[in-house]
Ligand SMILES: [Zn+2]
């Protein structure tokens with residue numbers, strides 16, 4: 001059995017800033033990826049309901065990195081364990097994890113530095129194929145050179161590593177999902 005995957009909201013960077021928000025469900029785990037800035041947090045709640053889940057049912061939240069535009073609404077999920085590049089957090093528990101780790105058999109989190117040193121990408125094996133949620137691209141059009149990157153070469157090597165895994169769909173930080181063939185770089 002594969003995971004179910006939904007891009008709940010497509011991010012954007014102008015006008016305003018909003019994060020792409022996604023949900024992956026696999027067995028008992030309901031995982032939200034990047035509950036960040038949106039025009040109204042109710043949008044996240046209603047998008048989750050529209051795919052058959054509710055905020056209290058969310059067991060895990062993954063943040064792609066630590067910029068607030070991708071973490072702003074983490075507190076909507078009071079029952080969730082929150083995962084970043086370094087550790088998993090629940091209530092007052094802080095457990096460091098390996099650099100790459102799995103939430104379930106079909107949901108894997110991989111270190112992909114470049115936008116920041118603390119970036120991770122989430123791979124989801126879904127019926128539609130292999131999906132990756134990542135901030136290595138903001139949208140299908142790049143930007144090729146990330147103005148926030150601490151090291152563009154590291155970013156490019158993380159992009160290559162992600163593409164080598166042959167994802168069928170990329171969910172970028174601030175745009176609708178796209179196929180690798182649609183990358184306009
Ligand atoms: Zn960022």
Ligand SMILES: [Zn+2]
Nearest residue numbers: 067069135173
């Ligand atoms: Zn961002």
